[in-house]
Amino acid sequence: MVRTIEATRPISESIPTPPKIKVSLKINGDLKQLQIAPWTSLLDLLRDTLDLTGTKKGCDHGQCGACTVLVDGRRVNSCLTLAVMKDGSEVTTIEGLMADGKLHALQQAFIDHDAFQCGYCTPGQICSAAGLLAEGKAHTAEEIRELMSGNICRCGAYPNIVAAIQQAMSAMGGNS
Amino acid sequence: MAAYIGTPTSRIDGHAKVTGAAKYAAEFNAPGLAHASLVTSTITKGRIAKIDASEAMRVAGVIDVITHKNRPTMASRDKAYKDDVAAEGSPYRPLYDDEIKFNGQPVAVVVAADADIARFAASLVRVEYIEDPFVTDLLEQRDTAHEVERPSRPRGDAEAAFAAAEVRHEADYFIPTEYHNPMELFATTVTWEGDGKLTVYDKTQGVQNVQRYLVSVFGMKPDDLKVVSPYVGGAFGSGLRPQFQVALAVIAARALERSVRLVLTRPQMYGLSYRPATIEHLALGAKALGPLEAVMHEAIAQTSEYEDFNRNDVAWADQLYKCGNTRYSHKLAKLDVSTPSDMRAPGAASGVYALECAMDELAVALKMDPLQLRFVTYSDREQNADRPYSSKKLRECYRQGAAAFGWEKRNPEPRSMRDGSELVGWGMATGVWEALQMPLTVRIVMTANGHAEVSSATSDIGTGTYTIMAQVAADMLGLPIDNVSIKLGDSTLSESPVEGGSWLAASVANSIATTAEAIRKTLLGVTKTMPDSPLADAKPKDVMLADGKIVSKKDASRAIPIADVMRAGKLDRIDQKAAAPVKDDGKYARNTHSAVFVEVRVDEQIGVIRVTRVVSAAAAGRILNTKTAHSQLLGGVVWGIGMALHEETLTDHRFGRIMNANLGEYHMPVNADIYDINCFFVDEPDATINPMGIKGVGEIGIVGVAAAIANAVYHATGKRVRDLPITIDKLRRD
Numbered sequence: 001m002v003r004t005i006e007a008t009r010p011i012s013e014s015i016p017t018p019p020k021i022k023v024s025l026k027i028n029g030d031l032k033q034l035q036i037a038p039w040t041s042l043l044d045l046l047r048d049t050l051d052l053t054g055t056k057k058g059c060d061h062g063q064c065g066a067c068t069v070l071v072d073g074r075r076v077n078s079c080l081t082l083a084v085m086k087d088g089s090e091v092t093t094i095e096g097l098m099a100d101g102k103l104h105a106l107q108q109a110f111i112d113h114d115a116f117q118c119g120y121c122t123p124g125q126i127c128s129a130a131g132l133l134a135e136g137k138a139h140t141a142e143e144i145r146e147l148m149s150g151n152i153c154r155c156g157a158y159p160n161i162v163a164a165i166q167q168a169m170s171a172m173g174g175n176s
Numbered sequence: 177m178a179a180y181i182g183t184p185t186s187r188i189d190g191h192a193k194v195t196g197a198a199k200y201a202a203e204f205n206a207p208g209l210a211h212a213s214l215v216t217s218t219i220t221k222g223r224i225a226k227i228d229a230s231e232a233m234r235v236a237g238v239i240d241v242i243t244h245k246n247r248p249t250m251a252s253r254d255k256a257y258k259d260d261v262a263a264e265g266s267p268y269r270p271l272y273d274d275e276i277k278f279n280g281q282p283v284a285v286v287v288a289a290d291a292d293i294a295r296f297a298a299s300l301v302r303v304e305y306i307e308d309p310f311v312t313d314l315l316e317q318r319d320t321a322h323e324v325e326r327p328s329r330p331r332g333d334a335e336a337a338f339a340a341a342e343v344r345h346e347a348d349y350f351i352p353t354e355y356h357n358p359m360e361l362f363a364t365t366v367t368w369e370g371d372g373k374l375t376v377y378d379k380t381q382g383v384q385n386v387q388r389y390l391v392s393v394f395g396m397k398p399d400d401l402k403v404v405s406p407y408v409g410g411a412f413g414s415g416l417r418p419q420f421q422v423a424l425a426v427i428a429a430r431a432l433e434r435s436v437r438l439v440l441t442r443p444q445m446y447g448l449s450y451r452p453a454t455i456e457h458l459a460l461g462a463k464a465l466g467p468l469e470a471v472m473h474e475a476i477a478q479t480s481e482y483e484d485f486n487r488n489d490v491a492w493a494d495q496l497y498k499c500g501n502t503r504y505s506h507k508l509a510k511l512d513v514s515t516p517s518d519m520r521a522p523g524a525a526s527g528v529y530a531l532e533c534a535m536d537e538l539a540v541a542l543k544m545d546p547l548q549l550r551f552v553t554y555s556d557r558e559q560n561a562d563r564p565y566s567s568k569k570l571r572e573c574y575r576q577g578a579a580a581f582g583w584e585k586r587n588p589e590p591r592s593m594r595d596g597s598e599l600v601g602w603g604m605a606t607g608v609w610e611a612l613q614m615p616l617t618v619r620i621v622m623t624a625n626g627h628a629e630v631s632s633a634t635s636d637i638g639t640g641t642y643t644i645m646a647q648v649a650a651d652m653l654g655l656p657i658d659n660v661s662i663k664l665g666d667s668t669l670s671e672s673p674v675e676g677g678s679w680l681a682a683s684v685a686n687s688i689a690t691t692a693e694a695i696r697k698t699l700l701g702v703t704k705t706m707p708d709s710p711l712a713d714a715k716p717k718d719v720m721l722a723d724g725k726i727v728s729k730k731d732a733s734r735a736i737p738i739a740d741v742m743r744a745g746k747l748d749r750i751d752q753k754a755a756a757p758v759k760d761d762g763k764y765a766r767n768t769h770s771a772v773f774v775e776v777r778v779d780e781q782i783g784v785i786r787v788t789r790v791v792s793a794a795a796a797g798r799i800l801n802t803k804t805a806h807s808q809l810l811g812g813v814v815w816g817i818g819m820a821l822h823e824e825t826l827t828d829h830r831f832g833r834i835m836n837a838n839l840g841e842y843h844m845p846v847n848a849d850i851y852d853i854n855c856f857f858v859d860e861p862d863a864t865i866n867p868m869g870i871k872g873v874g875e876i877g878i879v880g881v882a883a884a885i886a887n888a889v890y891h892a893t894g895k896r897v898r899d900l901p902i903t904i905d906k907l908r909r910d
Contacts, residue, residue, distance in 0.1 A: 014234050014236045015231070015234045015235045015236065015300075016236055017235065017236050017237055017292075017293055017296070037292060039292055039296075040292055044292065047202075047203070048211075048290065048291055051205065052196070053196065053199065053202075053203035054196015054197070055196070056200075056359070056360070056409070057202075057361060058359045058360065058361065058442070058839070059361075059442045059838065059839045059840075060441065060442065061442065061838060061839070061840065063442075063838060063839035063840040064359065064839050066359055093196065094194075094195060095195065097195075098195060103191070103194065103195070107194040108194075110190075110194050111186050111187065111190035111191065111194055112186065114186065114187065114806070114807045116190075116193055116194075116638075117410075117638030117639065117640070117804075117807055117808075117811060118358065118359065118360070118408060118410040118411075118637060119192075119193030119194075119198055119407065119409065119638065120200065120358070120359040120409025121359045122194055123194075123196045145848045145850070146847075146848045148847045149846040149848040149849075150846075151846075151847070152844060152846055153359070154356075154357055154358055154359050154410050154412075154844065155359075155410060155638050155807075155811045156810060156811035156812070156813070156814025156815060156845070156850075157810070157811065158846075158847045158850040159810065159850060159853055160807065160810070161847065162847065
């Protein structure tokens with residue numbers, strides 16, 4: 001193959017990438033000691049470094065919610081979160097929601113109500129819903145719709161998502 | 177046996193999807209995986225004068241920068257780039273030469289040890305261009321459009337009939353460019369298997385289409401490249417053709433002889449395909465009591481300079497309304513943009529939007545209830561070929577939909593209904609789509625322990641293919657659904673077309689039935705060799721497979737466990753491959769239909785529009801899975817709401833560049849936009865269309881929804897907005 005790009009790469013002139021920083025994170029109950037570049041988002045850390053690909057990338061700009069995870073119990077867009085900022089935090093992803101081999105009430109409700117089609121926004125929807133339940137702010141379908149509007153579902157499963165969250169709410173004995 | 181067909185069986189892939197176990201194209205790993213990032217053109221038309229990658233190459237961790245200058249060899253003939261779904265013309269060739277055909281076209285691929293570094297280094301690649309004049313505005317180029325040949329011939333003399341009609345309506349409607357925006361970013365992971373062999377994990381609706389394309393573009397042996405796509409995070413038509421990320425990832429893997437992953441950014445996906453901006457010109461003439469005298473429908477859509485993409489926008493009135501004088505025309509304006517593509521109900525979503533708004537405007541002119549106008553003009557025959565329908569329960573859709581909605585309580589006067597500060601409007605429209613079946617081969621391997629593996633190289637883009645395949649196979653083989661496993665999304669499986677056009681359910685289900693029949697015959701053959709067989713005189717049509725047995729249809733006591741039959745025949749497994757014959761002698765029109773009723777509420781002061789109630793009644797043949805099919809209809813309605821009120825691609829025509837290429841500024845419905853949606857199917861048995869009576873449900877849900885909303889907005893406000901989306905500013909203009 002003919003390579004006609006003129007650039008060569010003298011090692012001495014290489015542009016360095018930022019040095020990695022030591023971070024400890026508890027992810028789905030496992031304490032991880034990690035060396036992370038400061039520009040790495042929590043989302044890329046989960047997907048690329050830790051192979052926790054259940055957390056999805058849909059926009060990388062905080063516009064779609066597919067990357068939603070729970071950090072210290074609160075729902076956040078992991079694409080807008082630099083991993084180094086969360087040193088010492090507890091992160092729960094979709095892979096960490098099951099307990100004792102049993103689906104979380106939300107996971108089961110999403111299956112029951114067909115609250116997804118392609119499944120790509122689903123982990124973010126479920127993590128967001130878990131955060132929502134913990135917040136205790138949603139009491140009605142209207143409030144659920146409003147407070148779940150940071151999570152786009154292009155397949156349009158919204159009414160089923162609301163129904164699933166309502167089912168999980170009552171299964172979990174109220175909303176707070 | 178129908179233990180599963182027609183039931184609300186939950187998705188068999190549901191567990192994988194709610195636990196994060198389902199793996200999409202960017203989620204497969206390989207040792208030494210390198211990450212690629214794209215540099216895309218900032219001009220709209222011209223040539224690349226120079227690419228300076230020296231700074232990017234100096235970034236620690238960068239492996240290479242690949243451009244048209246140093247890419248591996250690619251085919252030089254157009255034909256090599258033509259995939260199964262290619263439009264007429266000369267397909268775009270990723271990274272082929274220095275020519276720029278559209279803004280956002282890839283010009284360089286930066287490959288690095290990790291994704292952050294690739295992304296950073298891509299920002300350091302300097303590209304110089306020689307820019308040529310360009311055009312990107314359809315409205316400005318309308319008069320340059322050329323006519324496309326369509327099969328819908330004119331009938332009667334539409335112009336004379338229109339001129340003579342007692343009541344006339346004529347207007348332009350406009351649908352802006354819309355993007356599929358599936359939630360999953362387009363991505364490809366290529367794993368280098370050694371000796372140049374590649375496994376390509378791709379986001380696609382057709383693994384075999386992509387496989388053939390790559391083999392032909394890169395001159396590879398078919399056995400050296402397979403394409404795998406078990407889960408697809410939405411596609412809606414955007415994954416029908418091989419998109420540029422798959423070619424670029426393979427270019428990088430072949431150049432570097434290693435595994436490579438390329439994930440597009442959301443803005444880069446606006447360089448892929450889209451629903452084309454289209455002007456729809458409608459002219460309807462009628463007698464004073466309603467019968468249509470003339471229908472003229474002309475579409476002027478945008479396409480690229482290099483390909484002519486078009487679908488049937490204009491001839492849908494032939495399916496819906498009795499009229500002796502029709503004229504249809506479809507024109508394309510060539511712009512310096514990427515080629516449009518199929519997007520959910522391509523052609524119909526746009527064309528029927530315009531037709532159904534025009535029908536509403538005609539009803540207003542006639543002082544007639546719009547639903548009544550649909551009954552007056554109802555056609556029991558498809559008129560272009562003058563033939564009956566295999567089935568058409570559209571009247572039932574109108575009746576049941578209207579009843580569920582409460583249409584009879586509608587005050588016909590615009591601005592006559594209100595609730596507090598909101599104006600309330602009720603509108604309706606009709607939907608129509610095709611019911612197609614394609615040749616598709618299914619393989620079933622049944623083992624003596626009562627398990628069946630059912631496979632075909634098709635895909636499940638969220639439509640529920642996995643689940644309906646398992647339901648049909650379980651019923652046809654008489655097995656519990658848990659004993660059936662499904663394999664799809666792998667180009668090495670048996671032949672399947674791309675998944676699109678709502679044709680997959682009919683194609684795959686009938687082929688499963690055909691293959692199961694072959695298995696039944698094999699088993700019956702073995703029973704003939706068994707001593708004292710209770711089925712000794714039975715013919716294949718007399719027996720079925722049920723509850724793990726081969727059993728007489730007439731006398732359930734005459735049965736033999738399948739395991740016993742297989743043991744007697746010394747068979748560990750029965751392996752059959754078959755395709756259902758696709759019969760269409762042209763005697764019948766094959767369509768799905770729907771009636772959509774909508775309530776909107778418009779804040780009188782601010783103009784905010786809410787779609788508070790939708791009833792969608794669809795007739796779509798036999799429904800295989802009432803739960804997932806309902807979701808398809810529901811999703812279609814949500815898409816219609818987006819089309820009516822939100823979705824629009826804004827281009828700065830001075831630069832030919834899209835200004836809102838992201839999910840923050842390209843608006844799509846969110847949960848808070850969606851209120852009460854009642855979707856259902858009317859009963860529509862169809863013994864003609866195919867042995868199982870299946871029509872497909874992926875597209876019909878969206879068709880007509882935007883029109884029903886636009887008509888409801890008119891009813892609420894008295895303001896007719898014909899150019900989508902209907903936004904607050906348009907309600908205010910003169």
